[in-house]
Every structure is written in C-alpha cells, then in structure tokens.
Amino acid sequence: MTWDDAQTRNHVTRVEALIAALDALPHDAARARATETVEALVxxxxxxxxxxxxxxAGHPDAAALTEDLAGDELLDHLLLVHDLHPQPPEQRIRRALEEAGNGARLLSLESGTARIELPATGGCGSGTAAAATAVEAAVRRLAPEVDRVETVSVAAPAPTQPLIPVDALLSGLRTADGAPQQVGAG
Incomplete structure (x- = not known):
C-alpha cells in the first residue's frame, strides 16, 4: 500500500494526535506502558x-539512492528522526533557502545557530519580516536540529557610475543637433 502525500500527512497528523492522547490516559501505569511501547516501536x-x-552505503549508486530517499518528504523526516539523514545540515539549509526562493543565503552554521543573509526588500520592512519568517520555517522543516535562525538583511549594492560617462567621451564627436560627426572624412 502506497499513500500519496495528502494521505501520508493525514496519517502523520493522526499518529501525532494518538501520541499526544497518551498523556490523557487516566492510569499512570497504562500511560507509561503505552509510551514505552511506542518508543520501543520507534x-x-x-x-x-x-x-x-x-x-x-555499499551500493555502487549509493549517493544517488540516498539522495532519492531524502527527496521523499516522509522518508526525509524519518531519516531526520533517526539521525540517519545522508545530507549534512548545511546542505539541507541551502536546499531550504533555494525552495524559499527569495535570494537568501547561508552565511554560517555554528553551535546550532544558522545565520542567513536576506536581500533587503525595501519599503517599510514588513516584506523583510515575512521573508525572514518564511526562511526560518523552511530551515526548521529541513534542518530541525538547528536551534536558532538569525537573519541579517543586506541592502542591494547601489549601481556604480562609470569613471567617465560614455556621453562625455562622445560629446566632441557629435554635431549641435546630436548626430554623430564624421571623423577623418576630408
């Protein structure tokens, strides 16, 4: 039996609700036994x-196969839960930033803190705040072991002006009406 993504998400939600309901069991012994059973199965x-x-790992196509497994949303999370994910956190963070699609880039990952550079969006800052929220959600989804996400907004560099504008170079080579002057004709 293979579930589509919607069925899988529904089942994950159901499992999470069942596990949360264990805390509501009226008897301590029953609650402890049920929790122990779930942990043993996991x-x-x-x-x-x-x-x-x-x-x-011993397969000739190991890299491609593990990347394929990590590309499946359910398997990706399962590999994370069991500390078996084939991609290092930095790679997963970069993938999350690519998926967010807002030009953010990873500056560093140290001591559980990911520093992310966000391009400035201009305006009142609400666009930057929304981008930071989207980036943090994407990072937490693909790299849940990250404790903290810090975003740094960076303004786009101002366009540089040429040292000598082209018009200044050509000003002596144009007639009064702006038409190119014939050079060397005579």
Missing part, C-alpha cells in the same frame, strides 16, 4: 532503517 523501526542505510 527504536525498532529506526534500527531497521539504519540497516537499510548501511546496506545502501
């Missing part, structure tokens, strides 16, 4: 996934 499936990833 650990078991994590071990199975780790063995799959180990086997893939």
């Amino acid at each position: 650990d078991l499936y994590g071990e199975c996934l780790a063995r799959i990833m180990d086997r893939l």
Whole structure:
C-alpha cells in the first residue's frame, strides 16, 4: 500500500494526535506502558532503517539512492528522526533557502545557530519580516536540529557610475543637433 502525500500527512497528523492522547490516559501505569511501547516501536523501526542505510552505503549508486530517499518528504523526516539523514545540515539549509526562493543565503552554521543573509526588500520592512519568517520555517522543516535562525538583511549594492560617462567621451564627436560627426572624412 502506497499513500500519496495528502494521505501520508493525514496519517502523520493522526499518529501525532494518538501520541499526544497518551498523556490523557487516566492510569499512570497504562500511560507509561503505552509510551514505552511506542518508543520501543520507534527504536525498532529506526534500527531497521539504519540497516537499510548501511546496506545502501555499499551500493555502487549509493549517493544517488540516498539522495532519492531524502527527496521523499516522509522518508526525509524519518531519516531526520533517526539521525540517519545522508545530507549534512548545511546542505539541507541551502536546499531550504533555494525552495524559499527569495535570494537568501547561508552565511554560517555554528553551535546550532544558522545565520542567513536576506536581500533587503525595501519599503517599510514588513516584506523583510515575512521573508525572514518564511526562511526560518523552511530551515526548521529541513534542518530541525538547528536551534536558532538569525537573519541579517543586506541592502542591494547601489549601481556604480562609470569613471567617465560614455556621453562625455562622445560629446566632441557629435554635431549641435546630436548626430554623430564624421571623423577623418576630408
């Protein structure tokens, strides 16, 4: 049975609700046993996934296969949950920034803090705030191990003026009406 992305998201939401409901169980022993059971299943499936990833590592197309696995939203998150993701956080952050599509770039990732450069949008700043929020959400989705996202807004550089404008160079070579003057004709 293969679910489409919508079915998968619905199932993830259902599982999250079921796990959250464990806290509402009236008996401490039942709550503890149910939580322990869920944790044991997650650990078991994590071990199975780790063995799959180990086997893939020896495959001649390992890089392409692991990238393909990481490209699937559900598998991507599962690999993250079990600390098995084939891409380092920096690569996933850059992918998140590309997906956000606002010209942001990763400046650094140190001690769990990602510093992101955002191009200034001009105006009152609400565009920059919205871009920062979108970037942070994208980074947290693909690199949840990042503790903090700092955005730095950078204004676009002003266009440079030529040292000598072309019009100044040609001013002596034009007639009074602006038409090019014939040079060397005589």
